[in-house]
Amino acid sequence: MATELLFxxxxxxxxxxARVVGVHExxxxxxxTIFYPLGxxxxxxxxxxxxxxxxxxxxxxxxxxxxIDTVFHVPPPGAQRPDVGETLGLEIDWERRYSLMRLHTAxxxxxxxxxxxxxxxxxxxxxARLDFDIDMSLLDAARIExxxxxxxxxxxxxxxxxxxxxxxxxxxxLVKTMSVQPPRGSGRVRLLRIPGIDLQPCGGTxxxxxxxxxxxxxxxxxxxxxxxxxxxxxxxx
Ligand SMILES: [Zn+2]
Numbered sequence: 001m002a003t004e005l006l007f008x009x010x011x012x013x014x015x016x017x018a019r020v021v022g023v024h025e026x027x028x029x030x031x032x033t034i035f036y037p038l039g040x041x042x043x044x045x046x047x048x049x050x051x052x053x054x055x056x057x058x059x060x061x062x063x064x065x066x067x068i069d070t071v072f073h074v075p076p077p078g079a080q081r082p083d084v085g086e087t088l089g090l091e092i093d094w095e096r097r098y099s100l101m102r103l104h105t106a107x108x109x110x111x112x113x114x115x116x117x118x119x120x121x122x123x124x125x126x127x128a129r130l131d132f133d134i135d136m137s138l139l140d141a142a143r144i145e146x147x148x149x150x151x152x153x154x155x156x157x158x159x160x161x162x163x164x165x166x167x168x169x170x171x172x173x174l175v176k177t178m179s180v181q182p183p184r185g186s187g188r189v190r191l192l193r194i195p196g197i198d199l200q201p202c203g204g205t206x207x208x209x210x211x212x213x214x215x216x217x218x219x220x221x222x223x224x225x226x227x228x229x230x231x232x233x234x235x236x237x
Pocket of ligand 1: 104105108192202203204205206
């Protein structure tokens with residue numbers, strides 16, 4: 001059963017309530033959720049499900065199910081399981097998620113400073129990276145850091161835009177990421193627009209204004225194979 005993805009419309013929801021619709025070996029399914037499931041390079045959320053008794057069921061990870069828009073909330077081994085039909089309070093680890101949102105949005109900005117095909121990426125709470133198909137000599141850490149921070153400091157309001165699969169097919173230049181094609185099958189594709197900076201398909205969670213990122217540091221740049229140059233960043237504060 002498809003889960004209503006509340007984070008898609010409001011990435012800032014820290015709490016919500018939901019009903020249990022399935023309890024499986026690999027996770028708990030809810031009718032709606034604020035937990036982002038691992039995908040598009042962004043780590044799955046952690047947090048807790050709170051029963052009416054106040055008992056807390058920790059959630060160690062969040063994963064997508066096989067069917068479109070299904071989400072599994074994964075408790076650690078040995079944790080209590082709720083009952084189907086039960087109403088639970090949802091709480092995400094907000095500090096961790098907000099770091100992911102800031103780093104994720106920073107990668108969008110950086111992908112416009114380093115102009116090359118993106119071959120991979122990853123967003124963890126402490127650091128994030130993009131891999132580019134580019135010559136090593138074209139990557140200068142100080143320049144990337146400085147130009148990315150200048151764009152971030154513009155304080156641009158980010159926007160979510162939906163287009164149809166057909167519209168995306170007509171604009172292949174929107175897809176920068178060779179390794180991660182935008183999710184299809186629902187007939188429409190979600191884009192993140194940072195006006196004047198970036199526009200690309202993305203299902204992840206982003207900050208509302210680039211100023212919330214603060215700034216970034218380039219931790220390192222290294223070669224990860226013939227066509228992969230990895231640029232790793234962290235938040236500067
Ligand atoms: Zn994104």
